Amino acid sequence: MAWLVCQCTVQHTDRHQQRSQQRSAVARLESLNLPAAETVDRLNGGASLFWKDMRQFLAFLEQKGDLVTIKKPVSTDFEVAAYIRKSSDVEGPCFVFDDIAGYPGWRVAGAMYAAPRRILDGLSVSIEEATRHYLKAIQNPMSWQVVETGACKEIIVTGDDVSLSDVPIVRHSEKDGKYITAGVQVARDPDTGVHGLGMHRMELFGERRLGLWAPGERRIGRARVKQEERGQRLEIAVVIGPDPCTTLASCARVPHDQEKYEIASALLGEPLKLVRCETIDVLVPADAECIIEGYIEPNDRSSESPFGEFPGCYGGRMEVPVMTVTAITHRRDPIYQTVLTGFPVTEDHLLNWIPMNAVIYEDAKRISPGVIDVTVRGNYVYDTVIKMRKRHETEPWNVMSAVLAGNAQAKYCVVVDEDVNIYDDREVNWAVSTRVQPATDVHIFPVMVGAPLDPSAPLIRQTSKMGMDATKPLSADPLRYEKVLVPGADEVTWE
Numbered sequence: 002m003a004w005l006v007c008q009c010t011v012q013h014t015d016r017h018q019q020r021s022q023q024r025s026a027v028a029r030l031e032s033l034n035l036p037a038a039e040t041v042d043r044l045n046g047g048a049s050l051f052w053k054d055m056r057q058f059l060a061f062l063e064q065k066g067d068l069v070t071i072k073k074p075v076s077t078d079f080e081v082a083a084y085i086r087k088s089s090d091v092e093g094p095c096f097v098f099d100d101i102a103g104y105p106g107w108r109v110a111g112a113m114y115a116a117p118r119r120i121l122d123g124l125s126v127s128i129e130e131a132t133r134h135y136l137k138a139i140q141n142p143m144s145w146q147v148v149e150t151g152a153c154k155e156i157i158v159t160g161d162d163v164s165l166s167d168v169p170i171v172r173h174s175e176k177d178g179k180y181i182t183a184g185v186q187v188a189r190d191p192d193t194g195v196h197g198l199g200m201h202r203m204e205l206f207g208e209r210r211l212g213l214w215a216p217g218e219r220r221i222g223r224a225r226v227k228q229e230e231r232g233q234r235l236e237i238a239v240v241i242g243p244d245p246c247t248t249l250a251s252c253a254r255v256p257h258d259q260e261k262y263e264i265a266s267a268l269l270g271e272p273l274k275l276v277r278c279e280t281i282d283v284l285v286p287a288d289a290e291c292i293i294e295g296y297i298e299p300n301d302r303s304s305e306s307p308f309g310e311f312p313g314c315y316g317g318r319m320e321v322p323v324m325t326v327t328a329i330t331h332r333r334d335p336i337y338q339t340v341l342t343g344f345p346v347t348e349d350h351l352l353n354w355i356p357m358n359a360v361i362y363e364d365a366k367r368i369s370p371g372v373i374d375v376t377v378r379g380n381y382v383y384d385t386v387i388k389m390r391k392r393h394e395t396e397p398w399n400v401m402s403a404v405l406a407g408n409a410q411a412k413y414c415v416v417v418d419e420d421v422n423i424y425d426d427r428e429v430n431w432a433v434s435t436r437v438q439p440a441t442d443v444h445i446f447p448v449m450v451g452a453p454l455d456p457s458a459p460l461i462r463q464t465s466k467m468g469m470d471a472t473k474p475l476s477a478d479p480l481r482y483e484k485v486l487v488p489g490a491d492e493v494t495w496e
């Protein structure tokens with residue numbers, strides 16, 4: 002059973018530790034010639050972000066000892082991905098590859114978000130704050146700022162000089178084609194003008210051709226469908242290596258008429274700086290590493306190669322729309338970012354973690370004010386855990402029904418009491434072992450709309466779902482269910 006598999010134990014990062022990490026980051030930021038007063042004020046102001054671009058975040062990780070520079074030559078065919086795979090499996094460091102065979106002038110960053118602690122560092126929050134911090138940004142969006150130019154335009158290549166062969170696009174899993182996996186796509190909705198952001202895989206099809214997997218339920222996919230119906234092309238930009246806030250905001254599950262750049266600005270704590278693209282009418286983060294500009298013509302399609310997908314099985318092989326590239330702009334010494342998708346847990350899963358938590362928290366909290374916290378785990382899409390203080394014996398049923406119905410991709414929902422740390426799989430599994438009677442506490446929902454990539458689904462997007470009440474009975478003798486603890490275990494240390 003999915004929740005009995007201990008896939009990832011997130012260490013408790015307490016607020017004190019987080020703040021001291023932030024303080025040490027100030028020293029590093031000062032060496033980057035940022036005004037120290039600004040960074041200190043931001044720290045004192047609370048949990049706002051101060052990584053204005055990816056390089057500041059990488060500098061912080063390096064200073065913290067959470068980044069390793071690989072100096073020997075590495076290949077974009079599997080070798081970069083092999084480092085990321087291993088680091089993902091052991092919650093290891095982020096990598097910067099200095100010497101990418103065949104791509105002089107480029108470096109590659111990988112595994113940037115391959116450990117939960119780096120998602121939290123990207124947002125500058127503790128694990129307990131993360132979901133509500135993210136929700137607050139969704140609920141209190143902030144305007145962006147358009148600037149004349151930015152680091153992403155230090156080099157501008159347009160017209161016949163454009164060649165994707167110059168960009169170190171990585172081949173990740175055994176059967177994959179070459180895919181851009183960390184690109185944040187930006188395209189404007191033709192009806193509302195809203196800038197849609199999302200992360201979508203893009204297969205390299207040719208010198209100036211990229212596939213795009215963005216179904217019509219996604220905002221980028223919907224904008225493309227609308228344009229195709231009108232016989233018009235969709236202008237689109239691919240942002241490589243933006244700041245952590247833009248990356249995480251692009252994964253927000255919010256209505257299509259909400260601007261994700263405003264969520265990014267709210268997460269950042271100040272207006273995100275955007276510049277106009279060279280060849281299309283789209284705004285992109287000024288200080289990103291690289292921007293690929295272009296358009297999708299109506300009915301221009303091609304067949305994808307397989308792609309190692311987030312359930313840990315192969316997807317891909319879709320007939321996908323094709324982007325024609327019109328410009329590539331980048332920094333003078335660009336860092337190409339890539340993420341691994343595949344067997345859980347990878348960056349793909351962890352990037353979805355807090356954005357998924359935010360929607361599930363809202364759904365659960367709407368049903369019961371007793372909901373305290375939520376998290377997704379396992380493959381960070383199918384398995385949900387809810388912590389609540391129930392007042393009625395059957396309240397967990399209402400909550401799990403809302404979560405499983407409200408989130409098509411949620412397949413399992415476990416509800417636990419407030420004494421269980423939902424970020425520690427051992428504790429959740431302990432609650433399942435000691436507080437669940439399968440005959441009475443498990444509820445199977447026969448068929449509902451489910452995740453598109455679940456290979457066990459008998460029909461595409463049709464799946465049964467399961468809820469489990471792992472809370473103790475209200476009338477229970479408290480000692481019968483009490484967690485056994487050893488006093489002082491958290492304080493002892495040894496060499």
Ligand SMILES: Cc1cc2nc3c(=O)[nH]c(=O)nc-3n(C[C@H](O)[C@H](O)[C@H](O)COP(=O)(O)O)c2cc1C
Nearest residue numbers: 199200201202214215216219220221252253349352
């Ligand atoms: C690394 C990564 C890769 C992703 N790849 C895809 C993809 O290829 N196709 C897709 O539809 N969604 C993909 N997603 C999920 C979407 O980016 C995510 O659902 C986003 O919120 C889409 O926004 P929208 O639903 O507002 O359009 C990916 C997510 C991550 C973190």
